[in-house]
Amino acid sequence: MCASDDTAARIDELQFALGEGPRWEVVRTGRATIIPNLLEDSNARWPIFGEAVSRLGVGALFVFPLILGAAVVGVADMYRHTAGNFTSAQTETARTLAAVAAAQAVMRATVAAGREWAMPTAIAPEMRREVQQATGMILVQLNTTATEALIRLKSHAFTANQTLEEVARNVVTRQLDFRDIPE
Incomplete structure (x- = not known):
């Protein structure tokens, strides 16, 4: 919280x-x-x-x-x-x-x-809504399961040395598309 x-x-x-x-x-x-x-x-x-x-x-x-x-x-x-x-x-x-x-x-x-449009911050991430949204978007992008999409999101954050929220935000704002990332 x-x-x-x-x-x-x-x-x-x-x-x-x-x-x-x-x-x-x-x-x-x-x-x-x-x-x-x-x-x-x-x-x-x-x-x-x-x-x-x-x-x-x-x-x-x-x-x-x-x-x-x-x-x-x-x-x-x-x-x-x-x-x-x-x-x-x-x-x-x-x-x-x-x-x-x-x-x-x-x-x-x-x-x-x-709250529909809650704006989480680094010190108050709320429910990590963007992570959930990004997982859904990756699920569709890669035609995979929610579990696999979340694993891919976490893996990308770890290897890119970014926070999970940063990567999720990039997916949600369409700055990052997992179809463009080689496996």
Whole structure:
């Protein structure tokens, strides 16, 4: 829904685009994932994400589930530039903030989904509507499945060293046509 700064936005983008990283573990398990030394831990668990995030100068990641009822409705990613753990008080504060944020996140997502012309930004990507639109356009351009179209979109973003949103925007504005890209 939002990011506190460019580094946080990039961490979010990498996990979304690559489909790997601690957030996916948190969504799957419903339990926080604490990585006090990202350089030691992330490459084994999430090799592509670990390699990419190491270039951002991030030393530690703390990912907490946003739980509403029995459902994980999102995650709160936090980072620090140096390696190190949260204190028990900081961990408890993060858990409390995540619990409070869950209902707000659901309300914000519901409102954003109802806005026809919402304009997402890098630090507030909303529902990544352009990614969904671009996936549909690529699906038609290549006469393929939605899964394959999204994989091609993510792959192109990664190899072009662009964010997924940048590539999606180029597809939606018809500056990029996947029929013109060699396989």
